[in-house]
Amino acid sequence: MRKLALSLLAAFVAMPMFAQAITDGHYKKCLVIGAHPDDPESMSGGTMLALKDMGCEVVSVYFTRGEGGIVGKSGEETAAIRTQEALDACAFMGVRAVFMSQVDGASYVNADAYAEMLELIKKEKPDLVLTHWPIDSHRDHRNCSILVYDAWRRSGYSFDLYYGEVMTGLQTQNFQPDTWVDISKYREAKLEAYLKHVSQNTDGNIEAYHDPMELMRGLEYRCKYAEGYVKQHRGR
Numbered sequence: 001m002r003k004l005a006l007s008l009l010a011a012f013v014a015m016p017m018f019a020q021a022i023t024d025g026h027y028k029k030c031l032v033i034g035a036h037p038d039d040p041e042s043m044s045g046g047t048m049l050a051l052k053d054m055g056c057e058v059v060s061v062y063f064t065r066g067e068g069g070i071v072g073k074s075g076e077e078t079a080a081i082r083t084q085e086a087l088d089a090c091a092f093m094g095v096r097a098v099f100m101s102q103v104d105g106a107s108y109v110n111a112d113a114y115a116e117m118l119e120l121i122k123k124e125k126p127d128l129v130l131t132h133w134p135i136d137s138h139r140d141h142r143n144c145s146i147l148v149y150d151a152w153r154r155s156g157y158s159f160d161l162y163y164g165e166v167m168t169g170l171q172t173q174n175f176q177p178d179t180w181v182d183i184s185k186y187r188e189a190k191l192e193a194y195l196k197h198v199s200q201n202t203d204g205n206i207e208a209y210h211d212p213m214e215l216m217r218g219l220e221y222r223c224k225y226a227e228g229y230v231k232q233h234r235g236r
């Protein structure tokens with residue numbers, strides 16, 4: 001019984017130490033790679049702001065320009081609107097935006113796509129990348145995630161890779177974090193960055209999905225609001 005109590009105590013003490021690995025101050029450059037404009041902000045906005053405060057360079061990468069995201073508008077018109085919204089969100093957060101070449105709803109995984117993601121990594125040289133958890137109901141999220149995973153391997157594990165969550169339950173599935181970032185201090189600013197995506201604020205996604213997610217992760221991490229991640233381990 002005493003042994004069990006000591007093991008539980010050790011786990012209790014160890015968890016928060018590991019849990020703050022993303023924001024322990026040692027990362028110099030972080031890419032947050034999201035499938036659509038608003039994914040980096042909604043998945044990791046608090047973490048992005050926390051990293052920035054620590055002097056880490058943060059880049060928001062958009063895999064597509066969200067071409068399918070406005071009902072009644074063409075892909076071209078929508079891409080122009082959503083590109084500007086992403087630029088506005090990045091300007092507000094003080095981070096740089098990078099746009100990749102894939103198209104919302106028509107993303108693909110092939111040799112060219114693998115090459116583009118690896119080129120991005122080689123050019124930007126991050127030591128930390130945050131992207132979608134690969135089990136997700138949205139095909140673009142899955143494709144984005146698996147391309148980043150491949151680039152991680154092909155680059156010789158040149159950065160630490162963590163997966164985050166978006167609209168868990170509806171989109172992210174089967175997700176249980178092993179790493180948390182306390183975003184209580186940044187939550188208002190995160191929301192403001194998200195709200196720069198004016199075209200996407202029509203369906204109550206924040207209230208329905210992201211508020212409960214951040215509260216739940218906060219309960220797990222014993223703070224008010226948190227973002228959760230799973231670290232990709234190299235294995236053998």
Ligand SMILES: [Zn+2]
Binds near residue numbers: 035036039138
């Ligand atoms: Zn998305």
